Amino acid sequence: xxxxxxxxxxxxxxxxxxxxxxxxxxxxxxxxxxxxxxxxxxxxxxxxxxxxxxxxxxxxxxxxxxxxxxxxxxxxxxxxxxxxxxxxxxxxxxxxxxxxxxxxxxxxxxxxxxxxxxxxxxxxxxxxxxxxxxxxxxxxxxxxxxxxxxxxxxxxxxxxxxxxxxxxxxxxxxxxxxxxxxxxxxxxxxxxxxxxxxxxxxxxxxxxxxxxxxxxxxxxxxxxxxxxxxxxxxxxxxxxxxxxxxxxxxxxxxxxxxxxxxxxxxxxxxxxxxxxxxxxxxxxxxxxxxxxxxxxxxxxxxxxxxxxxxxxxxxxxxxxxxxxxxxxxxxxxxxxxxxxxxxxxxxxxxxxxxxxxxxxxxxxxxxxxxxxxxxxxxxxxxxxxxxxxxxxxxxxxxxxxxxxxxxxxxxxxxxx
Amino acid sequence: xxxxxxxxxxxxxxxxxxxxxxxxxxxxxxxxxxxxxxxxxxxxxxxxxxxxxxxxxxxxxxxxxxxxxxxxxxxxxxxxxxxxxxxxxxxxxxxxxxxxxxxxxxxxxxxxxxxxxxxxxxxxxxxxxxxxxxxxxxxxxxxxxxxxxxxxxxxxxxxxxxxxxxxxxxxxxxxxxxxxxxxxxxxxxxxxxxxxxxxxxxxxxxxxxxxxxxxxxxxxxxxxxxxxxxxxxxxxxxxxxxxxxxxxxxxxxxxxxxxxxxxxxxxxxxxxxxxxxxxxxxxxxxxxxxxxxxxxxxxxxxxxxxxxxxxxxxxxxxxxxxxxxxxxxxxxxxxxxxxxxxxxxxxxxxxxxxxxxxxxxxxxxxxxxxxxxxxxxxxxxxxxxxxxxxxxxxxxxxxxxxxxxxxxxxxxxxxx
Numbered sequence: 001x002x003x004x005x006x007x008x009x010x011x012x013x014x015x016x017x018x019x020x021x022x023x024x025x026x027x028x029x030x031x032x033x034x035x036x037x038x039x040x041x042x043x044x045x046x047x048x049x050x051x052x053x054x055x056x057x058x059x060x061x062x063x064x065x066x067x068x069x070x071x072x073x074x075x076x077x078x079x080x081x082x083x084x085x086x087x088x089x090x091x092x093x094x095x096x097x098x099x100x101x102x103x104x105x106x107x108x109x110x111x112x113x114x115x116x117x118x119x120x121x122x123x124x125x126x127x128x129x130x131x132x133x134x135x136x137x138x139x140x141x142x143x144x145x146x147x148x149x150x151x152x153x154x155x156x157x158x159x160x161x162x163x164x165x166x167x168x169x170x171x172x173x174x175x176x177x178x179x180x181x182x183x184x185x186x187x188x189x190x191x192x193x194x195x196x197x198x199x200x201x202x203x204x205x206x207x208x209x210x211x212x213x214x215x216x217x218x219x220x221x222x223x224x225x226x227x228x229x230x231x232x233x234x235x236x237x238x239x240x241x242x243x244x245x246x247x248x249x250x251x252x253x254x255x256x257x258x259x260x261x262x263x264x265x266x267x268x269x270x271x272x273x274x275x276x277x278x279x280x281x282x283x284x285x286x287x288x289x290x291x292x293x294x295x296x297x298x299x300x301x302x303x304x305x306x307x308x309x310x311x312x313x314x315x316x317x318x319x320x321x322x323x324x325x326x327x328x329x330x331x332x333x334x335x336x337x338x339x340x341x342x343x344x345x346x347x348x349x350x351x352x353x354x355x356x357x358x359x360x361x362x363x364x365x366x367x368x369x370x371x372x373x374x375x376x377x378x379x380x381x382x383x384x385x386x387x388x389x390x391x392x393x394x395x396x397x398x399x400x401x402x403x404x405x406x407x408x409x410x411x412x413x414x415x416x
Numbered sequence: 417x418x419x420x421x422x423x424x425x426x427x428x429x430x431x432x433x434x435x436x437x438x439x440x441x442x443x444x445x446x447x448x449x450x451x452x453x454x455x456x457x458x459x460x461x462x463x464x465x466x467x468x469x470x471x472x473x474x475x476x477x478x479x480x481x482x483x484x485x486x487x488x489x490x491x492x493x494x495x496x497x498x499x500x501x502x503x504x505x506x507x508x509x510x511x512x513x514x515x516x517x518x519x520x521x522x523x524x525x526x527x528x529x530x531x532x533x534x535x536x537x538x539x540x541x542x543x544x545x546x547x548x549x550x551x552x553x554x555x556x557x558x559x560x561x562x563x564x565x566x567x568x569x570x571x572x573x574x575x576x577x578x579x580x581x582x583x584x585x586x587x588x589x590x591x592x593x594x595x596x597x598x599x600x601x602x603x604x605x606x607x608x609x610x611x612x613x614x615x616x617x618x619x620x621x622x623x624x625x626x627x628x629x630x631x632x633x634x635x636x637x638x639x640x641x642x643x644x645x646x647x648x649x650x651x652x653x654x655x656x657x658x659x660x661x662x663x664x665x666x667x668x669x670x671x672x673x674x675x676x677x678x679x680x681x682x683x684x685x686x687x688x689x690x691x692x693x694x695x696x697x698x699x700x701x702x703x704x705x706x707x708x709x710x711x712x713x714x715x716x717x718x719x720x721x722x723x724x725x726x727x728x729x730x731x732x733x734x735x736x737x738x739x740x741x742x743x744x745x746x747x748x749x750x751x752x753x754x755x756x757x758x759x760x761x762x763x764x765x766x767x768x769x770x771x772x773x774x775x776x777x778x779x780x781x782x783x784x785x786x787x788x789x790x791x792x793x794x795x796x797x798x799x800x801x802x803x804x805x806x807x808x809x810x811x812x813x814x815x816x817x818x819x820x821x822x823x824x825x826x827x828x829x830x831x832x
Contacts, residue, residue: 017749021773100794106783108793115805116775194629198805213610214633219806240828247830333433355823357437359532367522367826376831377524377822378516389531389614389819390635391807403805406793407771410783412656414663415792 008177009196012142015174024091030171035083037165048157114140116198123204126154149182191216223384226256226339233345234267261318292321340369361394424593425612428558431590440507446587451499453581464573530556532614539620565598607632639800642672642755649761650683677734708737756785777810
């Protein structure tokens with residue numbers, strides 16, 4: 001018997017032919033129809049969400065997870081508004097990337113085309129269900145959604161509403177599929193569905209992403225882990241260094257572009273460093289220090305190798321004093337995850353070396369790593385932040401959900 | 417004990433820091449040094465190659481494989497000339513792809529950077545050893561080469577010469593590594609070397625590529641299979657249709673951009689079709705036909721489902737008569753490998769529908785599919801033809817061997 005995963009991916013693959021052909025206006029109409037339907041039928045969504053929340057409480061789900069799971073009128077309005085913002089974005093499909101005239105008269109144009117069918121594997125938040133579907137549909141793709149089991153009732157209702165809304169539009173209903181089988185095996189089946197899924201995008205915690213990367217034969221766009229650093233160079237402006245480090249750690253520690261380790265040049269003012277640390281301590285940051293840091297701040301816990309390699313996502317910061325730029329670069333090479341890295345310095349040569357030599361999706365001179373984000377970069381929407389080097393790196397806007405095609409027009413040319 | 421694969425990949429990863437920093441001139445100097453050394457030391461290469469050929473003959477290797485394996489003065493001169501051509505190509509590293517000024521004063525520039533370390537897994541021809549290394553080094557990457565065991569002695573000598581030549585240049589010798597362990601396990605170890613290899617590129621037959629795609633956790637750029645079609649529409653110019661179909665099948669049947677199936681509109685002149693088939697038959701093409709083709713050409717063997725799904729790479733052609741464009745599109749959707757597809761027609765609407773609706777790396781109107789090739793597209797070199805949709809699709813020039821990086825320059829900006 002054909003599995004749910006294969007059946008729905010096949011339907012999506014069939015729908016992809018029609019979806020890829022639609023005009024921007026037709027796709028936007030479909031997105032607006034979904035946005036309206038989510039608002040009109042929000043009571044149904046809230047009822048389904050209440051079931052998820054009740055199940056969650058009975059299963060002892062943590063308060064923070066329940067909070068992420070919970071929907072209300074305001075959140076649903078935000079989700080619908082997100083779709084309207086996607087409508088406003090330019091459609092990358094059809095964009096000409098290069099145009100080549102060959103001496104033999106061949107006319108070659110490379111254009112953006114949809115990827116086809118995108119598998120999204122994600123965790124609790126039901127807003128991702130709409131958000132991901134919206135981004136995929138805008139780019140002419142179909143989507144097979146596999147959300148976390150904790151949000152199953154909410155996702156089922158949301159997808160039902162999205163598919164109902166599509167019935168009045170040019171976009172086939174089968175462009176949006178939800179895998180309801182909450183067994184882990186359904187994820188693993190998706191990962192091997194070459195020929196039916198064109199790409200899989202995992203969004204979630206480290207273990208979810210690791211499972212996808214390790215087991216997928218379908219191409220993957222990896223998003224995720226960020227062990228980011230701020231290096232305060234000897235010549236750093238102390239006020240600026242303090243603001244950037246504080247912002248990197250404290251403004252929102254739970255996200256991937258926050259910092260985990262502060263590297264400080266040994267020549268940097270120890271008073272300034274102590275002041276910065278005192279300010280962070282007031283904001284409830286705990287520290288792990290290298291030996292020299294411990295001498296400066298007695299009573300601090302020593303940083304281990306494992307600490308330097310940990311994405312805390314929490315109010316914890318490693319502090320390491322280094323002898324100059326090269327030692328800082330070496331530390332980042334060893335422990336960084338190639339996400340976002342920052343140097344604070346007034347020394348132009350050191351800034352240029354840092355920007356040139358650090359291998360990361362985003363390298364900063366005198367600005368917070370927290371800016372690594374599709375909205376902050378002006379892309380207007382974000383599928384996620386790619387931490388891989390192929391296809392897309394860093395914040396991914398709509399073009400990351402496209403492939404390309406060469407259109408070649410001749411008048412009978414053959415190869416000699 | 418640390419394996420050969422891990423040891424050499426680690427050396428390459430360490431060398432990648434320096435390789436990525438070099439100027440175009442420094443990289444070109446290194447490539448020219450290699451080209452010169454290969455010519456100067458060609459006797460050593462020929463001696464090593466003679467050992468491979470002797471071993472091959474003793475092991476009963478086929479004549480065609482021995483031919484691909486064999487080097488001579490002329491072939492070595494061709495390999496060195498290939499490096500000189502790579503020197504002439506523009507260096508994509510450092511190219512600005514976008515420049516964004518944000519209202520908060522952040523200056524964001526996206527530039528091309530090397531991928532890092534590229535694993536190449538390939539089969540017999542020793543010219544790939546130099547060719548692949550040249551393309552990787554030009555783009556600031558390091559390379560871990562794993563050639564076929566049949567060419568081990570040749571590859572060992574070639575890599576020794578390349579590394580010796582690098583010793584007089586700015587490029588570290590460790591930028592080029594050869595895996596000498598000819599056990600299949602060394603390939604499988606490469607495929608799981610996340611963190612040390614940034615990408616793996618397989619070049620070779622279907623089973624080599626399948627093994628890589630199915631087992632790699634490192635990102636892969638898939639190259640390879642091509643089941644390509646020519647569709648002769650009702651309005652096709654018969655002379656043009658005949659030339660394009662003939663060229664697609666006969667000019668070089670062994671390559672991925674040759675055609676396997678000819679689709680012909682039922683309204684197309686049966687005399688013209690018969691003439692075309694007669695011409696191909698003279699060129700020793702065998703046919704597999706659909707029912708209607710068999711009625712036209714009694715004695716032809718019937719085409720099976722499996723035939724339509726086979727990349728013959730040989731003088732064999734399926735011929736299928738279809739009722740119009742939609743049936744042709746359906747056939748291509750079902751059996752094509754999304755490589756190169758062609759319509760021959762004088763009907764502009766049908767041409768546009770074909771170019772728009774066929775999902776393939778290259779779609780042609782009135783030109784041979786044999787043009788899907790980096791040199792023919794004017795890229796000047798080719799790593800291979802990507803048959804995947806992520807990162808690169810179709811013929812891959814040097815930019816396909818790069819990633820990108822966002823450089824962000826601020827004056828103390830933090831996120832609110």
